[in-house]
Amino acid sequence: MQSHAFRHGNILRFSIAFGILLILVLAVNLSVSGSEASAAGPLTIVDGDTNGHCAQIGAWDQYSLTCTLSADQTNTTISIGSSNITVDGNGHSMDGGGAYGIYIEDFSGITIKNLILTNYAYGIFLAFTSHNTLIGNTVSNNYEEGIGVWGSGLNDIVGNTVADNGWDGIGLVLSSGGNTVRGNTISGNQWGVWLAGANNNIIYNNNFIDNAVQADGNEAGTNVFSLALPIGGNYWNDSTGPDANGDGFVDTPYAAGIAGSDSFPWTTMNAWCENPELSVSRPIPYWSNLADYQVRRLSVDYSISNNAAVEAYGVTVIGTVDTGGATSLPPLPSLGNIQPGTSANMTILYNVPPGVSAFRSTVYATASNSCGTVRSYPGPWPGA
Numbered sequence: 373m374q375s376h377a378f379r380h381g382n383i384l385r386f387s388i389a390f391g392i393l394l395i396l397v398l399a400v401n402l403s404v405s406g407s408e409a410s411a412a413g414p415l416t417i418v419d420g421d422t423n424g425h426c427a428q429i430g431a432w433d434q435y436s437l438t439c440t441l442s443a444d445q446t447n448t449t450i451s452i453g454s455s456n457i458t459v460d461g462n463g464h465s466m467d468g469g470g471a472y473g474i475y476i477e478d479f480s481g482i483t484i485k486n487l488i489l490t491n492y493a494y495g496i497f498l499a500f501t502s503h504n505t506l507i508g509n510t511v512s513n514n515y516e517e518g519i520g521v522w523g524s525g526l527n528d529i530v531g532n533t534v535a536d537n538g539w540d541g542i543g544l545v546l547s548s549g550g551n552t553v554r555g556n557t558i559s560g561n562q563w564g565v566w567l568a569g570a571n572n573n574i575i576y577n578n579n580f581i582d583n584a585v586q587a588d589g590n591e592a593g594t595n596v597f598s599l600a601l602p603i604g605g606n607y608w609n610d611s612t613g614p615d616a617n618g619d620g621f622v623d624t625p626y627a628a629g630i631a632g633s634d635s636f637p638w639t640t641m642n643a644w645c646e647n648p649e650l651s652v653s654r655p656i657p658y659w660s661n662l663a664d665y666q667v668r669r670l671s672v673d674y675s676i677s678n679n680a681a682v683e684a685y686g687v688t689v690i691g692t693v694d695t696g697g698a699t700s701l702p703p704l705p706s707l708g709n710i711q712p713g714t715s716a717n718m719t720i721l722y723n724v725p726p727g728v729s730a731f732r733s734t735v736y737a738t739a740s741n742s743c744g745t746v747r748s749y750p751g752p753w754p755g756a
Contacts, residue, residue, distance in 0.1 A: 481504065604644065
């Protein structure tokens with residue numbers, strides 16, 4: 373076995389009649405509902421990259437600060453050069469060609485999603501950065517770390533498949549703290565999760581399968597491998613019983629080496645993957661000020677409630693389809709996480725053409741469950 377010693381370390385439908393009470397007709401659907409290219413050298417994605425490096429591999433959207441890949445890539449490294457950037461792999465792959473597949477240093481608020489990364493030293497590498505989200509990626513067959521988090525905190529690693537990497541599936545090192553690792557399937561790595569000088573990380577509701585070492589570290593710390601019931605801990609395929617009372621949890625804690633202990637290991641994979649239940653309140657339309665009235669910019673306030681016993685993650689309005697020539701105006705709201713039994717308020721602005729006294733709007737939103745599975749409400753946005 374290798375040693376770490378040598379390493380550094382909803383539809384929402386409503387009719388609007390100006391000057392009278394808004395009438396809401398609500399129907400929310402809560403069901404779960406290429407080619408290859410090679411870019412020369414590392415590409416740096418920055419804010420305002422309409423004609424920059426993103427154009428070599430995909431399409432840039434300035435409104436959402438998103439670079440969306442349009443083809444599979446080889447011999448490509450993507451470096452992030454601004455905060456609040458999103459790289460959407462759109463299901464495409466990046467294969468080999470350097471030390472890093474995705475490299476993020478210093479900048480924050482980055483989202484990396486829907487990418488397949490193979491044959492790098494580090495599939496995704498975070499250095500001295502915070503408040504980033506890695507979601508829905510497949511990171512496999514990289515010869516050192518699948519996902520490396522070095523000196524970085526307050527990041528969310530959610531709903532990824534991390535498999536068959538030479539060293540760590542996920543490595544949290546060099547004072548990396550406050551990170552959340554949940555809803556991932558971590559399998560076939562030398563170390564599933566490795567913690568070195570890392571504290572206060574929360575690692576729960578993951579599937580650990582056939583890693584040579586499921587989880588360990590170089591010192592005892594304050595990392596957490598389970599939350600209070602009913603959320604519980606992780607699934608470890610080398611410890612699935614006994615469960616004498618049939619509550620779905622193994623009766624004895626799981627020891628993650630010296631890195632910590634999972635007090636409530638699950639007996640089956642993905643048993644925690646319940647979905648949020650969202651409902652929407654009666655919207656309130658109004659002209660915010662005289663200037664808005666004069667240019668026909670209508671404000672509509674409403675709230676989204678999560679009625680489930682599980683958290684709704686990353687609730688985001690992604691678009692609207694409107695009648696009567698009305699259109700919603702950017703930016704559309706991103707509400708973050710909505711806890712069970714709570715609500716989040718938001719405002720959508722609409723441009724309403726002269727002469728239009730009523731219109732209908734269908735609002736499309738997404739949210740994910742604890743496993744990182746993204747659900748669309750009421751379905752896929754037609755404008756995607």
